[in-house]
Amino acid sequence: MARPRLFNQHQKRFVRTLDGEWDFYFPKSGSRIDISDYQNGERVTIEVPCVWESHAKYVNYRGQAIARRTFCVDRPGLARLVFKGISHTATIYVDGKQVGFHHNAYTPFEIDLPNLEVGEHELIAHITNEHGEVSALHIPNDYYNYGGITRPAELQLLDSRVYIRWVHFTPSIASDGSWKANLRAKVVNLENETHSLELTMRLAGELGTAVVDAKPDENFMELEMRFDEGAVEVWGPENPELYRLEASLNVDGTAIDDWSDRVGFRTVEVKGESILLNSEPIFLYGFNRHEDHAEYGCALPLKQIEADLDLIQDLGANAIRASHYPNDERFLDLCDERGILVWEENHARGLHDDASCGGQKAPPMKHPKFREQCRLVNEEMVTEHYNHPSIVIWGALNECDSYSEYGASCYKEQLEQIRSLDTSRPHTYASCFPDTDICQEYPDICSWNTYFNWYSNRSIPEALEGFFEKLKSRIEGKPFIMSEFGGGAIYGFRDPIRRGRWSEEYQEICLKDCLDSYLSHSRISGAFIWQFCDVRVDDEWAMSRPRTMNNKGVVDEFRRPKLAYELVKRKFLAMKESSGRA
Ligand code: ADA
Secondary structure, three states: OOOOOOOOOOOOOOOEOOOEEHHHHHHHHOOOOOOOHHHHOOOOOOOOOEHHHHHHHHHOOOOEEEEEEEEEEOOOOEEEEOOOOEOOOEEEEOOOOOOOOOOOOOOOEEEEOOOOOOEEEEOOOOEEOOOOEEOOOOOOOOOOOOOEEOOOOOEEEEEEEEEEEEEEEEEEOOOOOOOOEEEEEEEEEEOOOOOEEEEEEEOOEEEEEEEEOOOOOEEEEEEEEOOOOOOOOOOOOOOOEEEEEEEEEEEOEEEEEEEEEEEEEOOOOEEEHHHHEEOEOEEEEEEEOOEEOOOOOOOOOOHHHHHHHHHHHHOOOOEEOOOOOOOOHHHHHHHHHOOOEEEEEEEEEEEOOOOOOOOOOHHHHHOOHHHHHHHHHHHHHHHHHHOOOOOOEEEOOOOOOOOHHHHHHHHHHHHHHHHHHOOOOOEEEEEEEOOOOOOOOOOEEEEOOOOOOOOOOHHHHHHHHHHHHHHHHHHOOOOOOEEEEOOOOOOOOOOOOOOOOOOOHHHHHHHHHHHHHHHOOOOOEEEEOOOOOOOOOOHHHHHOHHHEEEOOOEEEOOOOOHHHHHHHHHHHHHHHHEEEEO
């Protein structure tokens, strides 16, 4: 059983995991199965969280499935279903009645069931991982679009139908050097009348209160708390100090609901061509990481997420780019605890006007659902992951159409939306179109994916100077991150004499040349190796990817280290020593 977070967020709510055995029904032929006659399908009992591709018979299955289980409600009141990730689109039914729908594998969703009777209930998720009309974002890609209930799920039972949905914590430094904490809460009232409530917040030994007349539906309130300089420890890579934020919703002094999270006192901003963490320039160095593993697909259990971060820290990295989608919150919780900096981004990779996209009638960015699906992912990503101190950059639209007027309107719209949801972090996007990109005015940080010595055989220093010359006017006055670089190596292919392409030796040379240039370049504030581990790719990409894998990992899909591992470790540890950081 997997908990959705590394800690409990509620004392008053009764919380029960919905992980464990679910019955999955697959069509006996074709790729469609319906809620009306799923019992005629092929039944397989699967341990959730999972991808169905972990089952030999469904290793390549792209289509629909019905997932079913029951759950018990043993008290009247409000029942809530919390899904941290279903891949990639799901319609949810309770007792045969549709109660929810969610698109996108990588963002969480929650469903309120205010009038569920006491007793046993049937829960069904009608899931698809199909490509085509259903999604503009899940298209055939250089990573695999899995199917399943891939992240933890839980049932919550509340006595009250008025509850705390979330509290956003925004730390800042006041002019006198003390800390200010802006706390913005969302309270949901599912009853028909307005309730006069008191919201109390406890944080780092301080207490703040706000009175709220919670009308039916959604209510927002804010309060500010102050902390003397030195009263709290600053969160950072060398001292990732976390504090528990505890909120309580009270009527006449009696708590009706509670909610808690972990937060860190830190600031991140851009100043000229530098990225500042706690007012000090910082250089981000690390990896792009897909959530993918040979045994688990994208449904990594906590032990594997921890093992990945053990390797990432052994390699000396201080940062991870969560390419190319919002990550499992347990990964973010661990990064909060370990002081690893995160660039988290919305779900998009290579959505062009002209990309071949697996049967889509419209190119993905012109897919009729593109703008709405991106808008929802941005909102869910920022709203649900807002409090993680480890997230220092929001990203959008990796290598999408940033070269056309239409594409530029999408970049502008989405970066503005992310800014409207969070003014406390800088944003960026990773481009790969130096000749045609027209969107560099929109992001706070300019980021570029370049493979000078993999997709071409150019010398890095020479290529880099020409590259900066070409971008000069567009990136002037902003920080610059080299967001992707590297080369492929087939694990176990050693070629010490020839050092041929796809050998581990060749990859080591690629990475050495890149790191020697990028880690010490005065114009660069960050360098993310593509990528941490080898990942499975969609069948449509298999022709250009040996082993139907993206083989640019420094470890393979089982986390077996390649020759470049020790080189990268030496380079990153030298960065750590030179920056004087722990
Ligand atoms: C792009 C893309 C990555 C990966 C990489 C590669 O930069 O952003 O997702 O596909 O290329 O391996 O070529």
